[in-house]
Amino acid sequence: MTARRTVLAGRVLLLLGVLAAWQWGHWALGDLFIPSLLAVLQRLYEVTAGGEIFGHLAITGEAAGLGFVIGTVCGVLLSVMLRLSSRLALAIEPYVMTSMGIPLFALVPLLILWFGINMAPKVVIGAAMVFYIIFIAVFAGLRAVDGRLITMARVMGAAPLQIVRKVYWPGIQPYLFAGLKLALPRALGATIVGEFLVGDRGLGFYIENARQQADTVGVFTGIVIVTVVVLGTDMLLERLQARSLAWRPIDRDMVA
Amino acid sequence: MEEPLLRVQDVGKFFPPRERNAQPFWIIRGLTFTVAEGEFVTMIGPSGAGKSTLLNLIAQVDTPSEGEIAFRGRTISSPRSTVLRPGFDRQIGYVTQEDNLLPWRTTLDNVLFPLELRGGADAQGRARAGELMAAVGLAGFERHYPHELSGGMRKRCALIRTLLYDPPIILMDEPFGALDAQTRAQLQEDLLRLWSMRRKTIIFVTHDIAEAIVLGDRTLILSRPPTRIAGAHSIALPRPRDVHAAARQEGFAALHDAIREQVR
Numbered sequence: 001m002t003a004r005r006t007v008l009a010g011r012v013l014l015l016l017g018v019l020a021a022w023q024w025g026h027w028a029l030g031d032l033f034i035p036s037l038l039a040v041l042q043r044l045y046e047v048t049a050g051g052e053i054f055g056h057l058a059i060t061g062e063a064a065g066l067g068f069v070i071g072t073v074c075g076v077l078l079s080v081m082l083r084l085s086s087r088l089a090l091a092i093e094p095y096v097m098t099s100m101g102i103p104l105f106a107l108v109p110l111l112i113l114w115f116g117i118n119m120a121p122k123v124v125i126g127a128a129m130v131f132y133i134i135f136i137a138v139f140a141g142l143r144a145v146d147g148r149l150i151t152m153a154r155v156m157g158a159a160p161l162q163i164v165r166k167v168y169w170p171g172i173q174p175y176l177f178a179g180l181k182l183a184l185p186r187a188l189g190a191t192i193v194g195e196f197l198v199g200d201r202g203l204g205f206y207i208e209n210a211r212q213q214a215d216t217v218g219v220f221t222g223i224v225i226v227t228v229v230v231l232g233t234d235m236l237l238e239r240l241q242a243r244s245l246a247w248r249p250i251d252r253d254m255v256a
Numbered sequence: 257m258e259e260p261l262l263r264v265q266d267v268g269k270f271f272p273p274r275e276r277n278a279q280p281f282w283i284i285r286g287l288t289f290t291v292a293e294g295e296f297v298t299m300i301g302p303s304g305a306g307k308s309t310l311l312n313l314i315a316q317v318d319t320p321s322e323g324e325i326a327f328r329g330r331t332i333s334s335p336r337s338t339v340l341r342p343g344f345d346r347q348i349g350y351v352t353q354e355d356n357l358l359p360w361r362t363t364l365d366n367v368l369f370p371l372e373l374r375g376g377a378d379a380q381g382r383a384r385a386g387e388l389m390a391a392v393g394l395a396g397f398e399r400h401y402p403h404e405l406s407g408g409m410r411k412r413c414a415l416i417r418t419l420l421y422d423p424p425i426i427l428m429d430e431p432f433g434a435l436d437a438q439t440r441a442q443l444q445e446d447l448l449r450l451w452s453m454r455r456k457t458i459i460f461v462t463h464d465i466a467e468a469i470v471l472g473d474r475t476l477i478l479s480r481p482p483t484r485i486a487g488a489h490s491i492a493l494p495r496p497r498d499v500h501a502a503a504r505q506e507g508f509a510a511l512h513d514a515i516r517e518q519v520r
Contacts, residue, residue, distance in 0.1 A: 151317055152356040155343035156370040156421065166372075170360045247360040247401045 035217040043221040053225060059202040061229070063119055064191040067126020068184060074127070075134030076176070080164060083142040100132050104190070108197045122194035122202075129190040133183040134176070141175025142168060174248070177241040184237060185230045192226060259329040260290035261457050262314070262425060267323035268482070269309055283309050285482035287323070291425070294455040298468035300519055301478030301486075307461045308353070310483070311427045314459070315350040317342050327425075346370075349423035351431045355414040357402040363413050364389070364398035370421035381420070388416040392446045408439035412446060419450060425457040432467070444470060444499045452496060465515050469493070470502045477518045487518040 025034040047053040078096075082089035104125055111121035145168055153167050195204020203222055210218025268285040283306040291297050301307055312318040314325055316333055317340070324334040332344055343350065357366045367385050371377040377385070389395055392412040402410055411431055418426055432440045444467065451458065462468050468475045472491050479486040493505055502508060 146356075148352065148354060148356050149358060151342065152350075152352070153369075153373075155315055155317065155348070155350045156373055156418075157343055157346040158373050162373055166369075167358065170358070173360070247403075249401075249403045 032214070032216060035220050039217045040220045040224060043217050044224060047221065053203075053206070056201060056203050056206045057225070057229070059199070060188070060191055060195065060204065063122040063194070063202065064126050064188045066119075067123045067191060068130050068187040070123065071127035071130025071183065071187065072134050072180065075131045075179075076138050079135050079139040079142055080168065082139065083168070084160070084164075096132075096135065104128055105193060105197075108194060112198055117198050117200070121198050122191050125194045126187045126191045130183040130187045133186065134179045137175045137179025137182070138172050141172030144175065145171035173244050177237070177245070180237055181234065181241075184233055188226065188230060188233075261293045261295075261328060262291040262459075263326040263329075264289050264310075264314065265324050265326065267310075267313060267320045267325060269306070269313060269318070270321050282321075282482040284313075284320075285322075285484065287484050289476055289485055289488075291457060291459060293424075294457055296451060296458045296460065296471060296473045298472030298475040299459060299461045299478060300463065300465060300468040300475060300515065301461075301483065302480055302519060303463060304481065305478045306481055306483040307478060308429055310478075311350065311429050311459070311461060315342060315348050315427055316340050316344055317350075343423070346374075346421060346423055347425065349418040349421070349426040351415055351418050351426060351428045353430050353433055355402070355410040357410055357413055357417075359402050362399050362401055363394060363405065363409075366402065366413055367417045367420055370417060374421075385416075385420055388419060388450075391450060392416055406439075408435055408443060411435065411443060415443075415447065416450075419454075419456075422454075422456075425459070428458060428460045430462055431460075433463070440467075441499050447471065448495075448497060448499070465512055465519065466503060468515070469508060469511055470497060470499050475515065477515060480520070487515075489515060 019037060022034065023037045026036045078092075082092060108121060108125065111124055115121050115124070149167050149171070150163060153163050158166065192202070192204035192207070195202040196208045199205040203226060207219055207222035210216075210222060265288055267287045268282060270280040270282045270285075273280050287310065299307060299310075309318070313320050313333065316337075319337050319340060320333060320335060322335055324331050326332065327344060327347060332341075358369065361369065364385065365372075367389065368377045368381070371381045371385075386395075389398065392415070394409060394412055394416075397405065397409065402413070405413065415431065432443050435443065448471065460468075460471055462471075469491055470493075475489050475491060476485050477487040477489075478484070489511060491511065492507060493502060503512075
């Protein structure tokens with residue numbers, strides 16, 4: 001109990017420290033570089049009370065969520081396929097790794113050309129970002145699953161699909177969640193950068209629009225909203241993880 | 257002559273050499289024995305004698321380099337086998353050295369795992385699981401995870417998991433190897449009690465001579481590699497046996513000495 005209280009106190013202190021540094025930066029550098037805390041809070045109140053921000057939020061949320069889900073599903077499917085067939089893995093792995101070197105955002109003009117100025121380019125960018133993270137995390141997870149458990153299941157008559165569902169899938173959960181936690185803010189970030197470039201709505205558009213008008217308060221307000229969204233989704237993920245990994249001794253010891 | 261349940265005929269297994277031009281390493285060669293239905297056979301041999309390799313061949317986790325293995329008169333494994341069928345369609349159970357419990361499943365769900373693989377556990381299966389858990393002192397631990405159990409309890413869990421789906425023959429690879437003497441004796445008692453309830457055919461590999469005598473109807477002695485059968489002894493001790501008192505029984509010491517002579 002006291003440990004938990006210490007952590008909470010530490011967090012609050014850190015937050016106050018960050019806010020103090022912010023406000024100090026404002027005083028030192030002036031309005032144009034760093035807006036005052038109060039001005040951002042006021043803007044935050046205006047855009048939420050007026051409902052202006054929720055439209056942007058919904059657009060960005062939809063694109064990022066879609067990209068996140070598509071990227072995750074593709075990453076899991078491909079890694080499982082490669083695990084089941086070592087020949088396929090040998091053939092495909094270098095291509096996957098090479099394609100990782102492609103600078104995603106450099107593709108945006110092309111994506112606009114292919115898909116037009118709508119949701120699709122943002123979703124593709126988000127999905128691609130998530131895909132690599134999940135692919136690598138899950139592939140490592142599949143390799144880490146104890147081969148003896150697989151043999152045991154086979155001796156007991158498990159079919160290949162049952163082994164995937166009942167041994168591999170639970171076995172990769174810690175890796176999958178590590179990947180998801182990394183991928184979620186990346187998906188959001190990629191979508192927002194995508195919106196800088198293509199959107200006429202969304203949080204990225206809101207931030208970019210403010211920037212073009214030299215509205216520093218607007219830029220900061222946008223950033224604060226994004227961090228809050230990341231924080232919220234991460235907490236959700238944390239909940240899911242705690243439930244899915246309840247069997248692990250390490251999680252229990254930490255919670256207690 | 258009646259066909260034995262399991263026949264291992266001139267079986268050999270080599271591992272390809274590490275370097276080119278080197279000789280292949282034959283871990284097992286020319287190994288022959290049979291096991292009758294309902295027999296409890298113990299196998300004893302020095303470490304590195306290819307005991308686990310032999311059980312892997314019988315369980316069809318691995319293919320032999322020569323010879324053949326027949327189950328109920330039918331060849332199930334030979335160098336010509338192209339498709340491995342581990343466990344031979346649930347006919348051959350295998351309790352390995354490690355308990356290999358699924359860490360994310362509770363004790364009960366681990367025990368029910370083999371039933372779940374065939375369409376789920378019905379009421380009868382669950383009842384039998386409960387009986388078996390009670391029989392080995394795991395009642396009350398159904399909802400615990402493997403990491404919350406002691407080493408001995410995990411072994412019991414692994415043991416009854418295989419007993420639950422009832423394969424006609426069960427291979428056991430030093431299942432009690434890593435346990436302290438007290439826990440080990442308890443598990444031997446448990447195993448003998450379970451075996452007396454349902455006389456399964458068991459091949460039990462160990463490196464402990466006393467264990468081989470206390471448990472088995474017959475014990476086979478393995479040589480150093482290339483491993484063959486170096487000797488065989490029938491164990492005439494009456495059943496039911498008391499694992500704590502067996503060492504004082506008539507004939508035990510002589511048998512123990514005779515086996516120790518051959519295990520080298």
